[in-house]
Amino acid sequence: MNAHIDIKHLLPAWEQFRTTTNIAPIRDEAHYARMSAMLDALLDETQGDENHPAMDLVEIVGDLIEDYEAAHHPLPETTGVQALKFLMEQHGLKQSELAEIGSQGVVSEILTGKRELNIRQVRALSQRFGVSATTFV
Structure with missing residues (x-):
């Protein structure tokens, strides 16, 4: 299996994807709000179907939101x-x-x-x- 990654082709594709979707690590509350709205829309679209083509995207956006929340909106310890x-x-x-x-x-x-x-x-x-x-x- 070839593990070679063609960075020259990857970077333009990534830049186009990032610009089109705004999917990237969340750095502020405005971006957090946009990513949360996107996750809601993706969840509405997938309707819980694990085989839906957008489920990987749901996971990626969900992970970005979770990372931001852990750093900026930690839940208090509860009994x-x-x-x-x-x-x-x-x-x-x-x-x-x-x-x-x-x-x-x-x-x-x-x-x-x-x-x-x-x-x-x-x-x-x-x-x-x-x-x-x-x-x-």
Whole structure:
């Protein structure tokens, strides 16, 4: 297999691609906003079809956005209880509606920090909300 890369042909193609698409490492908020809009449009186009020809582009743009966000918009560290409270709020749930982790009293003790989530409860919450179990650990 020939690993030779013809830079003389690559650079003009890259420059045309970069100029046409604006896809490049994100350096400021305006470019971040454009790349986020592009990712939304690409996701609408691909409709989750892993075989869509634009899926590689989705991955590249997503990686550029992720890199920028990690450097400029880091997420604060959250506890499992904070994550649970957030998910309950987002889903409009009351303590009594989390029967898979225990009675309303058990849920209350977990939310106030008087009781820790056990592995069974973590698995149940992970499955219910469709998030990684590490969200609650």
